Amino acid sequence: MTASTIRSFSFGLLLATCIIGIVYYTSMEQTIAKPQERIPKLTEKSAKSFLEEKGYKIVSKQEWAQPQSEQKPDKPVLSQPVPPSNVTITVSAGTTSSDVANALQKQGVIKNTRDFIQYLTDHQLNQKIQIGTYEIKQGMSIVEISNIITQ
Numbered sequence: 001m002t003a004s005t006i007r008s009f010s011f012g013l014l015l016a017t018c019i020i021g022i023v024y025y026t027s028m029e030q031t032i033a034k035p036q037e038r039i040p041k042l043t044e045k046s047a048k049s050f051l052e053e054k055g056y057k058i059v060s061k062q063e064w065a066q067p068q069s070e071q072k073p074d075k076p077v078l079s080q081p082v083p084p085s086n087v088t089i090t091v092s093a094g095t096t097s098s099d100v101a102n103a104l105q106k107q108g109v110i111k112n113t114r115d116f117i118q119y120l121t122d123h124q125l126n127q128k129i130q131i132g133t134y135e136i137k138q139g140m141s142i143v144e145i146s147n148i149i150t151q
Contacts, residue, residue, distance in 0.1 A: 091133075109140065
């Protein structure tokens with residue numbers, strides 16, 4: 001590239017920038033000069049009518065406070081604790097820790113199979129799962145379940 005070619009290219013960039021700047025600033029003046037759409041002031045009456053149109057019920061502060069003070073506190077109902085139900089899990093030859101975790105999750109004993117598998121792996125219990133049928137109670141912890149199936 002020669003010096004005159006670079007100079008011509010630079011002049012073209014400068015000219016294009018000037019044209020874009022002029023167009024930008026003149027179009028901004030036109031949008032600013034346009035009068036904004038008048039928004040009516042919000043009054044209490046217009047707000048109430050709008051809310052009623054949308055299906056809301058309008059209540060004064062006095063009406064709001066009155067029903068709350070009239071309500072009597074209900075006596076708490078003491079629910080009897082539900083005895084935990086037992087789940088039977090059968091571990092056969094070739095069953096992996098993933099299979100056991102999936103079965104426990106399907107029965108609702110554990111929430112996350114990944115946590116159960118991770119615990120077995122971290123404590124090197126995934127190779128110590130014993131074959132058999134196990135009674136597991138709902139709500140048992142992962143530690144308790146792993147102790148039962150690895151005895």
